[in-house]
Amino acid sequence: MNLRKTGLLAAAGILSATQLVAQTPTVNEVKPFAPETEYRTWSVGAHIGLLNQSNLIGLRRRFDKVEHNFGYGLYVKRQILPGFGVQAEYLGGKVAGAYEDNNNTFETKMPWSLALSANVTLANINWRHHQGIIKPYLNVGIGALGFEPTAEINGSSTTYEQTTELFVPGGVGLKFAVTNDIAIDLGYRLNLVQSANFDGVSTGGSKDIFSYTHLGVEFALGDKRKPFLGNSNPVSGMQKEYQAHYDEILAQKAALEAQKAENEKLQAQVERLFADLADDDGDGVANRYDKCPDTPEKTKVDGTGCPLPEPKAPVVQKIVVTDEDRRVVDEAIQNLEFDLGKATIRPTSHVSLNKVAALLIEKNFSLKLAGHTDNTGSMQTNMRLSKERAEAVKAYLVSKGANQSRIEATGYGPTQPIATNNTAAGRQENRRVEFTLY
Structure with missing residues (x-):
């Protein structure tokens, strides 16, 4: 691959990297100093780049005209700490060079190289997120490489057999974190070969150096629900955890202050309630509603706290039954007649009963009516007939305006005779309705 194609490829890769870096990586949360099992620790990477004999630290090179050639590599990395990992790496390609003032050139094919390197992350740099996106790193290790140099010196070309030598990459x-799984790798590496014949010219005895500028991509392996350990920033994680704890304390403090204010509000309401319910004179009416606040103890009060008026003694009306009153009643008794075997009052009795009704109305007397019969007939019939006759008299008096509630009607049948039932005259006396005023 010529230099022009290599440059286009590198430019396309850098542009892709720039676009990917613009995306914000998704980061899973893990507490600081969590055990290694909470992270993914393995990753793989691949890169392409430019191989040449130039270097950035000013070391001497035998061929002073720089030629760029295509290089490629793969690696597997085991992240041990957030800032330290170990990786095994393969690198292949070719290195070439020439003199500026003559036609002497060399070309060394490098079909393979294997190195074990320590990778040290210097910082997780990010101005907006706790998780680092830009991560500068150092890389140093030791390995072996196989190379086949061809040198053309003063018109004479010499190709050497493949040689294996140690080299020190550094x-x-x-690294630009694109997501929690992917990072873009942009790096520069010097490789110190432990041989003076890497460029096909062994004169002078100094060891040869070649450099590799590369662009690649790294993929984290394992459970995607876990973050990659190489993306972790413990200091930032502690800061975030502290901030969360601090925010929680502030929230709790605010909640306590709000609760305190609410408690004070409730306390004020309770105090107002107690003030409203206070009863200084002990009369059972709260001060707020007590219109007579100085009522003496044990005084009976109304709903406003004022003393109730002294109850007046009930007026007892003395009822006096005069001889004239008794005469009116006796006359009604003497004139009271019923149809035979019935409770129907005969009209001849109405005049005397009217006088009794007027007496009850005028003097508000109470009257007890007791119906009686002789022993003629069955007990059941006589009890019924005596009750019906007393009720008939009551009904008549009520119809004339007497107070129904003051008249009591009872039937006794033949149980209270006042004369013998063995004669007609005695049985006539026993058939009666007695009137008792009170």
Whole structure:
């Protein structure tokens, strides 16, 4: 692959990286210093770049004209700490160079190299998020490489057999976190070969150096529900946890203050309620509603707290039954007649009963009516007939205006005779309705 194609490829890769970095990575939350089992620790990466003999630290190179050639590599990394990991890496390609003032050139094919390196993350830099997006790193290790140099010196070309030598890779780079699973890797590495014949010219005895500038991508392996340990920033995590704890304390304090204010409000309401319910004179009416606040103890009061008026003694009306009153009643008794075997009052009795009704109305007397019969007939018939006759007299008096509630009617049948039932005259006396005023 020529330099022009390599440059286009690198530019396309850098543009893609820039677009991906613009995205914000999704980060799963893990408490600071959580055990390793809470993270993903394995990742794989691939990169392409430019191989040449130039370097950024000013070390001497034998061929002073720089030529760029395509390089490629793969690696597997085990993240041990958030800022430290170990990776095994493969690198292949070719390195070439020439002299500025003559036609002497070299080209070294490098079909393979294997190295074990320590990767140290210097910082997780981010100005907006707790999780780092830009992560500068250092890389240093040791490995072995196989190379086949061809040198053309003064018109004579010499190709050497493939040689295996140790080399020491070391470099710097930036990783851009695209998501929690993917990072773009932009790096520069110097490789110190433990041989002076890497460029096909062994004169001078100094060890050869070549550099590799690369752009790649790294993928975290494992359960996607867990964050990648290489993206973790314990200091930022502690800050975030502290901030969350501090915010929780502030929220609790605010809640306590709100509760305190509410309690004070309730306390004021209770105090007002107690003030409203206070009863200084002990009369059972709260001060708020007590219109007579100085009522003496044990005084009976009304709903406004004022003394109730002294109850007046009931007026007892003395009822006096005069001889004239008794005469009116006796006359009614003497003149009271019923149809034979019935409770129908004969009209001849109405005049004397009217006088009794007028007496009850005038003097508000109470009257007890007691009906009686002789022993002629059955007990059941006589009891019924005596009751009906007393009720008939009551009904008549009520019809004339007497107070129904003051008249009592009772039937006794033949149980209270006043004469013998063995003669007609005695039985006539026993058939009666007695009037008792009171």
